[in-house]
Amino acid sequence: MNLFLQVDPKSFWNAPHGSTELTVKLFAAFIIGIGIAVGLTFIPAQLRKWVVRFVTFGAGLFYVLFWIFPRPISRAPTDAPRGAIEGMSFWIADSQPVIMTLTNVIAGFMIGLGIYSLLRVHFSKIAKQQRDWAFSAVLVISMLLMVTLGYADFLQRQDPANFGLADQKNWGLVNYGKDLLFDGLLQNMDAGMFSIVAFYIMSAAYRAFRARSIEATILLVTALIVMLSLMGVVEFMWSGAIDSISKDNGLIQSFKLSAISGWLKGTIQTPAIRGIDFGVGIGLLAMGLRLWLSLEKTGGEA
Amino acid sequence: MGNQYLDTGWFMMVLTLVMVSLILYNISRAHGGKDLYIRRISGLNAIDEAVGRATEMGRPVLMVPGLSASVNAKTMQAINIFAYVTRVAARFANPIMVCCADATVLTVCQEVIRDVYQQEGLADQYDVDSVRFISDRQFAFAGGVAGLILREKAAATFFLGEFYAESLILAETANSVGAIQVASSTELTQTPFFIAACDYVLIGDEYYAASAFLTRQPVLVGSLIGQDWCKLAMIAMILCGTTFNSIQQRGTTTTEHKEGKWVDLPKERLVLAKDTFFSRLLKADPEKNIKLDPPREKLPPDQLPSGGPAGGDK
Incomplete structure (x- = not known):
């Protein structure tokens, strides 16, 4: 297996297979990584906070640019950018897979921590022969x-x-x-x-669905209509009864179970879900903004 | 990349910027000491009651920050709420359990929960195993947490974050041991299950309002008011859009917008939804003619891709 396969097009983030450039880049990345990890443990807590803020802002800014910056159009691997703006869009496009890989690398380290947590809890239970240790x-x-x-x-x-x-x-x-x-x-x-x-x-x-309040009763009736409308036999019999009264009267036809159920889903349920969706989307935007700008303080201080 | 810009044109970019500005403006207003009002949310009022009940019964409080595959905004919000729950539980010396489905979330949870105990001056009470990794497989996780709820007889459970099909398994299991439950799923399809099975449910953006409600930090309160302003802007847009579209679609037109410009129609016709002002504002022209002018130059030979069928071997 070739563990150092390179992805086209050539960019700052890769180098030809087997080249000195690739070896130098790998070695430099390793040294920088170790250096950052060791350096972070030595810097004062106050400064560490600013480092975290800077990294968070940088990472967030990258993805903001990734989503809003115009992407390269009809780009061939051999194309050179036509200016600074397109150069930037090429750089973002080339960097994104690398940033994604970084996330995977971190997740790879973290799964080790997860397994450690799991084994510690269960080995300790077995060793002390606590309840349900089997x-x-x-x-x-x-x-x-x-x-x-x-x-x-x-x-x-x-x-x-x-x-x-x-x-x-x-x-x-x-x-x-x-x-x-x-x-x-x-x-x-x-x-x-x-x-x-x-x-x-x-x-x-x-x-x-127990009718203990007005809200629960509305829920019960609504659910009953929707469920009955999905039962073929009931729907068939109900529709037959409606058709026997009148096949042409639009008002009477709208009392078919499928029509009532469709109205409930299209006119009541969908707008309610859209409304909630708007709120969730805006909430997520605000939360993301607070995290990006390091305005969020964790810890739930009362 | 650049999808939003190409798919929805300039208007959505401007709208996003306006919403961001509204949120930041309100954060600065709250920072300036302005007293801002937030309505009560019953699910959050119940936290103290739930933890108090767990203390009386001498049983643990169980928290699950959802099944997110990594730490994201939704998980962080859940962890923020759990930090408050932990603070209340720590004051009552009540045991807690946090069950994680992702190792990254586990690490963040451990840090935050330990910080809370230290801030309360109860660092010796912090049990490292109270925050534990269960499994990253959905139903193995559900089985593990359900087992914990049944064995430990949790008195209060908090299910907040991204939940999917396992939501009802967790909520019903907790219900079967008589636990008081506060839940919220960022997945709308799971909210009805929580409503059916739990005592209190945070719906929609109530979930994101929780930390502001619990901590009253100016940044969070200001952000919440900013969200409300954004919602008002959205409501105004919906009203304007439906009104203008309804009026426009009653008329006729002799021109239509095609490939970025107006062209004459062979004969007059009714205005369609795609012809209306708001429709064109919110949707980018799918037939927009994108030209590459002038053509790009080629990279010099030493900067060409490394080549080879697998992208590496020459």
């Missing part, structure tokens, strides 16, 4: 098995010599083990958890 033991054993078999299976499948693994006849213990754990257990348990939602909908609906 569940923790199952979790740790399953995790170790899945990591070991999953990675071994992945490596086997990456090797071009093992193309025969596409056929189950050529599988070994590792492949069967991974298949049992992932497809046989995990996927099915996921599906099992999801199916529970159906029963919870029933119990939640039962509580919500």
Whole structure:
């Protein structure tokens, strides 16, 4: 596997495969990264706050520019920019995948922290034999098995010599083990958890639809109409009854269940959702702005 | 890149700038000592009650900041609210549990929760394992949190942030152990489930108003008032748009806007929705003719891409 594949077009962020330039860039990035990490631990807390603000503002500014700056039109990999503005748009387009990769690198480090947190909680439970420690033991054993078999299976499948693994006849213990754990257990348990939602909908609906107040009664009646309109037999019988009264009278026809349900969804539900959407969008804009400009203080000081 | 500019033209850019200005202006007003009013939100009033009840029962408070795949504005808002809940719980010496579905969120949560305990002078009460990573798989996470709720018999639960199909599993499980629940999902499709199963639900932008309501920090209160001004601007635009469109669509036209310019029609016709002033203002012309003039020069040979079928090997 070539771990240093380069992406076209050539930019500040990449270099030809095997070139000295690539080696220098990789080495410089590594040294700068280590330097920043070590440097941040030594600077005073007050200054650190400003460093965080500066980085947050810079990262935010990049994405603001990414979304609003005019993008390069019909750009070929060999094209040179025609001026400063287009040069900027080329630079933003080339930099975005690199910035995205940085996010992935950070996430890669963070998953290690997540696993550490998980193992610390459960190992401590097993060691002290606290209540339900057996569940923790199952979790740790399953995790170790899945990591070991999953990675071994992945490596086997990456090797071009093992193309025969596409056929189950050529599988070994590792492949069967991974298949049992992932497809046989995990996927099915996921599906099992999801199916529970159906029963919870029933119990939640039962509580919500009891006509204890005017609002609950409106909810009950509305839900009943929409549900009945989706039941083929009921809709068919109701529509038949309406048609038997009059097929031409628009007012009477509008009492069909599908018409009432359509009116409820189109005239009541959709505008309400749009209204909430506007509020959420503006709220998100304000929150994003406060984070970008470091105006937000976490900690919930009362 | 540049999608907003190309898709919606200059107007949406200007509108965004106006909204940003309104929010920043109100933040500066609140900073200047102006007393600004915020209405009461019952879901947030219930926080103290929920934590107090958990203390009386000697059972923990459980918080879930949603299933965001990274730290974003929605997660930060949830963490801000959790910081307040933790502060109240710490004062009552009540145990807390924060369940995370993402390791980045876990790190931020741990930092914020530890800071809260330190600010309250109760650093020794902070339990590192109170903020824990469960799983980044949706239903494994739901199963893990549901198990915790049942085993620990949480007395109060706070589900705030991005929730999807697991919302009802969490809320109904908490309901089954008699927990008092405050919830809000930034996903509108999940809000009805929370309404059906929880005691208090923050709907829509109430979620983003929460930290301003709880902390009364001038920046947050000003920002909230700015949001209200933005909403008023949106309402005014909707009213103007519907009025102007209704009036315009009653008339006829002999011209139409095509490829960035007005052209004569062969015969007069009714004004369509796409011909109206507001429609053209909000939608960029899809037939806009973009020309590359003058053509670009080519890069010099030493700056050409590295080549090769996989983009690397020569």
